[in-house]
Amino acid sequence: MSCSNLTTMWASSNLPNLDHLSSRSFLSPSRLLSAAPAPASSARAPPSTVVHCGLRELRDRIDSVKNTQKITEAMKLVAAAKVRRAQEAVVSGRPFSETLVEVLYNINEQLQMEDVDVPLTRVRPVRKIALVVVTGDRGLCGGFNNAIIKKAEQRIAELKLLGISFTVISVGKKGNTYFQRRPYIPVDRFLEAGNLPTTKEAQAIADDVFSLFISEEVDKVELLYTKFVSLVKSDPVIHTLLPLSPKGEICDINGVCVDAAEDELFRLTTKEGKLTVEREAVRTPTPSFSPILQFEQDPVQILDALLPLYLNSQILRALQESLASELAARMTAMSNATDNAVELKKTLSMVYNRQRQAKITGEILEIVAGADALT
Amino acid sequence: MTLNLCVLTPNRIIWDSEVKEIILSTNSGQIGVLPNHAPIATAVDIGLLRIRLNNDQWLTVALMGGFARIGNNEITILGNDAEISTDIDPQEAQQALEIAEANLSRAKGKRQAIEANLALRRARTRVEAVNVISY
Numbered sequence: 001m002s003c004s005n006l007t008t009m010w011a012s013s014n015l016p017n018l019d020h021l022s023s024r025s026f027l028s029p030s031r032l033l034s035a036a037p038a039p040a041s042s043a044r045a046p047p048s049t050v051v052h053c054g055l056r057e058l059r060d061r062i063d064s065v066k067n068t069q070k071i072t073e074a075m076k077l078v079a080a081a082k083v084r085r086a087q088e089a090v091v092s093g094r095p096f097s098e099t100l101v102e103v104l105y106n107i108n109e110q111l112q113m114e115d116v117d118v119p120l121t122r123v124r125p126v127r128k129i130a131l132v133v134v135t136g137d138r139g140l141c142g143g144f145n146n147a148i149i150k151k152a153e154q155r156i157a158e159l160k161l162l163g164i165s166f167t168v169i170s171v172g173k174k175g176n177t178y179f180q181r182r183p184y185i186p187v188d189r190f191l192e193a194g195n196l197p198t199t200k201e202a203q204a205i206a207d208d209v210f211s212l213f214i215s216e217e218v219d220k221v222e223l224l225y226t227k228f229v230s231l232v233k234s235d236p237v238i239h240t241l242l243p244l245s246p247k248g249e250i251c252d253i254n255g256v257c258v259d260a261a262e263d264e265l266f267r268l269t270t271k272e273g274k275l276t277v278e279r280e281a282v283r284t285p286t287p288s289f290s291p292i293l294q295f296e297q298d299p300v301q302i303l304d305a306l307l308p309l310y311l312n313s314q315i316l317r318a319l320q321e322s323l324a325s326e327l328a329a330r331m332t333a334m335s336n337a338t339d340n341a342v343e344l345k346k347t348l349s350m351v352y353n354r355q356r357q358a359k360i361t362g363e364i365l366e367i368v369a370g371a372d373a374l375t
Numbered sequence: 376m377t378l379n380l381c382v383l384t385p386n387r388i389i390w391d392s393e394v395k396e397i398i399l400s401t402n403s404g405q406i407g408v409l410p411n412h413a414p415i416a417t418a419v420d421i422g423l424l425r426i427r428l429n430n431d432q433w434l435t436v437a438l439m440g441g442f443a444r445i446g447n448n449e450i451t452i453l454g455n456d457a458e459i460s461t462d463i464d465p466q467e468a469q470q471a472l473e474i475a476e477a478n479l480s481r482a483k484g485k486r487q488a489i490e491a492n493l494a495l496r497r498a499r500t501r502v503e504a505v506n507v508i509s510y
Binding site: 089092093095096097099100103107197198199200202203207208210211212214215217294295296297301302304305306308309312313316 | 381383384385386387388401402403406413414415416417418419439440441442444451453454455456484485486487489490493494
């Protein structure tokens with residue numbers, strides 16, 4: 001009587017397989033393996049079948065998903081805070097690069113008549129190339145490290161085809177472990193960049209690259225790093241580091257050169273409460289140099305001192321951009337992970353509640369049937 | 376008339392205020408710069424930069440090479456790296472010097488010798504910056 005009312009009431013609600021469940025409730029309510037995916041028949045169908053086994057396990061799963069969500073959300077906030085610091089580092093490096101570019105321009109103007117031959121700008125026939133590969137230290141940043149490593153592998157394949165030998169300078173733990181597992185790729189040195197790239201790290205790489213180039217062990221040095229385009233997009237690029245062009249241009253491997261004075265700098269700001277990226281084309285005003293400026297030493301020596309400065313600042317810029325890209329990638333990845341965790345928790349909670357209710361119904365039915373049998 | 380000194384490195388501004396006098400080590404020797412110095416541009420060697428502040432105290436900065444432009448009482452020094460002597464830990468600087476010397480004696484080949492030499496000069500400058508006698 002009341003039992004059949006109950007069953008009909010339940011049968012008319014969403015889940016047809018609840019009868020299925022209630023008939024099995026005599027056996028072992030807590031060990032039910034639902035044959036059919038319970039949420040699949042509900043209005044909002046998740047894409048994958050959820051296999052769950054019992055109330056306690058479900059509860060544990062929900063707890064673990066909740067913890068994971070807390071962690072990923074915290075990581076996202078940490079990455080967001082670090083991106084701000086990376087931005088500040090770029091901004092504080094600007095006075096240096098601006099002044100340097102200005103000085104280079106002026107010196108070049110004064111030296112236009114002469115033929116300068118500075119060791120760092122000597123173009124030699126290329127027999128060996130050094131590739132500086134900048135990767136990150138930690139994972140959980142989406143496809144960031146993979147993208148740059150793939151680019152490096154592509155470049156290595158190209159060089160092999162051209163018959164040019166190469167050596168790799170790997171910066172960053174992820175790149176280090178990758179190249180260490182592949183002993184067939186000649187690696188010159190493993191370096192670590194640390195949390196915030198400073199002049200010391202840039203100097204270490206610059207020293208290495210400088211000595212390789214000057215001692216004529218390599219004839220060209222290329223820098224592979226990830227250029228920061230926007231918060232959701234970053235581009236692995238290859239820039240030619242050495243030989244430098246005396247005018248201070250930044251050259252791509254294809255020989256496309258960008259004037260250093262028109263170099264773009266990115267800036268992270270907030271617009272309407274959301275983080276956005278603004279690219280500023282820094283056009284340094286080149287004032288007319290006072291012609292009475294005397295050179296204390298030979299102009300060649302002056303250029304000799306300026307170009308390593310330029311090399312250092314280039315490497316530091318690359319490290320900073322790489323770091324910013326890594327942080328942005330981590331922010332995106334953790335944000336996606338948090339969203340997925342929220343959705344998964346919702347799905348699991350629904351399944352958990354349905355199972356709980358089914359169990360209660362089963363017990364009620366048992367009791368009612370038992371009471372019925374007695375009367 | 377005071378000099379306006381600006382010491383810049385690729386990642387931050389080390390110094391940006393007025394001073395009375397500076398002593399700079401260039402590739403062709405040490406030069407002292409007083410107010411109203413003639414405008415010159417010079418390459419700076421790895422060495423000490425000594426600054427005389429407005430209160431007549433001397434401050435030492437370990438400068439790792441670069442470029443200096445002096446003109447119109449404005450001095451701009453672009454350095455690869457610069458550390459004010461008060462920021463250097465004497466123990467650590469001494470250890471770095473010893474490591475650099477050991478590396479130099481172990482260096483084989485032109486390339487390692489170049490690197491080891493540079494590292495040694497830098498370490499030596501840092502130790503000198505800490506040990507300088509100020510007067």
